[in-house]
Amino acid sequence: SEAMFHARALQVGADDHILATAAPHHIYGLLFSVLLPLVSPATVERTSPFFPQEIARRIESSGATILVSTPAHLRALASCMSSRHRLRLVLSSGAPLSSADSAEFHARTGVWPLEVYGSTETGGVAFRRQDVADAPWLPLPDVDVRLGGEGETLCVRSPFVSANASGDDAFVTGDRAEILPGGTFRLLGRVDGVVKVGGKRVALPEVEDALRALDGVSDAVVMALPSESGRGQEIVALAASQRPASDLVRELREKLPSPAWPRRLRCVSAIPITTVGKRDRGAILQLLATAPVQGLQEP
Numbered sequence: 001s002e003a004m005f006h007a008r009a010l011q012v013g014a015d016d017h018i019l020a021t022a023a024p025h026h027i028y029g030l031l032f033s034v035l036l037p038l039v040s041p042a043t044v045e046r047t048s049p050f051f052p053q054e055i056a057r058r059i060e061s062s063g064a065t066i067l068v069s070t071p072a073h074l075r076a077l078a079s080c081m082s083s084r085h086r087l088r089l090v091l092s093s094g095a096p097l098s099s100a101d102s103a104e105f106h107a108r109t110g111v112w113p114l115e116v117y118g119s120t121e122t123g124g125v126a127f128r129r130q131d132v133a134d135a136p137w138l139p140l141p142d143v144d145v146r147l148g149g150e151g152e153t154l155c156v157r158s159p160f161v162s163a164n165a166s167g168d169d170a171f172v173t174g175d176r177a178e179i180l181p182g183g184t185f186r187l188l189g190r191v192d193g194v195v196k197v198g199g200k201r202v203a204l205p206e207v208e209d210a211l212r213a214l215d216g217v218s219d220a221v222v223m224a225l226p227s228e229s230g231r232g233q234e235i236v237a238l239a240a241s242q243r244p245a246s247d248l249v250r251e252l253r254e255k256l257p258s259p260a261w262p263r264r265l266r267c268v269s270a271i272p273i274t275t276v277g278k279r280d281r282g283a284i285l286q287l288l289a290t291a292p293v294q295g296l297q298e299p
Helices: 002-009 029-039 050-060 071-078 099-109 203-210 243-251 281-289
Strands: 017-020 066-069 089-090 116-119 124-129 144-148 153-157 171-179 185-190 196-197 200-203 217-226 234-242 264-268
Touching: 002 029, 002 124, 002 171, 017 029, 017 050, 029 116, 050 071, 066 071, 071 099, 071 124, 089 099, 089 171, 185 203, 196 281, 200 203, 203 217, 203 234, 203 243, 217 281, 234 243, 234 281, 243 264, 264 281
Parallel strands: 017 066, 066 089, 089 116, 234 264
Antiparallel strands: 116 124, 144 153, 153 171, 171 185, 196 200, 217 234
16 A cells, blocks of 8 residues: 555656665565556566666666665765766665755756655655755655654654554654654654763764764764773764774864763774665674774863
8 A cells, every 4th residue: 555655646657667776675675666666557677786886877778767775875876877867756765864965966966865764664654855954854644743752752653554563552663753843853863862871861863963064074873882881881983084083082072072972983984884775783883893992081
């Protein structure tokens, strides 16, 4: 039923040809590269290219009109796409797409990516197009969202929620949100993204945002890991940057309270991702295990 909804809402027709870089065993790839062509007249590429230059060539040679991709691929495509394409719709999901990456892709191709927010348990929840900075999410028709838990947890009531997961009430996601006027909402990070360090609350997404905002940092991931000190947990970070880690930490000290300072930070050329565009937690933990300890003295 969700695939049929998207076929109607996105006006998928016989002139459309779908090219997917998202893996079909992931719910997002399954929905848009397998089920969508089954319930619509569109055709679909038989295989999924992975490397950016290969994706760009296939878009051009296949005459694809719909691209089903991930933020990591869209970021890379912004530097190698040509103007010779027939794309009318670009879908992105699996991880957050930054407004900067969205704008850069549009500048290169003339097409704004359409982000899809949802999960295996909820199905599709909302769309957004970041033609304005920090654009809010617009729930799909017949999808209701509200806040539960401690007042920040996003809850979803939807015809696409699995019956055995929803029960009689709305499905409680793992995301924090802010409901805005008009029924749209803004995501504030994961519920488990708020941790306590030395008894003080630290929002990991806020530390990530501050790290990404530094000059020379293209991406970042921030985690909280068990600490052998009396602090309980310590903040660790991986930054895609050529700058020295000590310089980044020194600049973060001017922006963040001391509990949020990374106790270990390592700089790499790129944040590891999986084949479906999500952060590769195992590879990230291995890199962080050898991250240098920052000798910080709290005021």
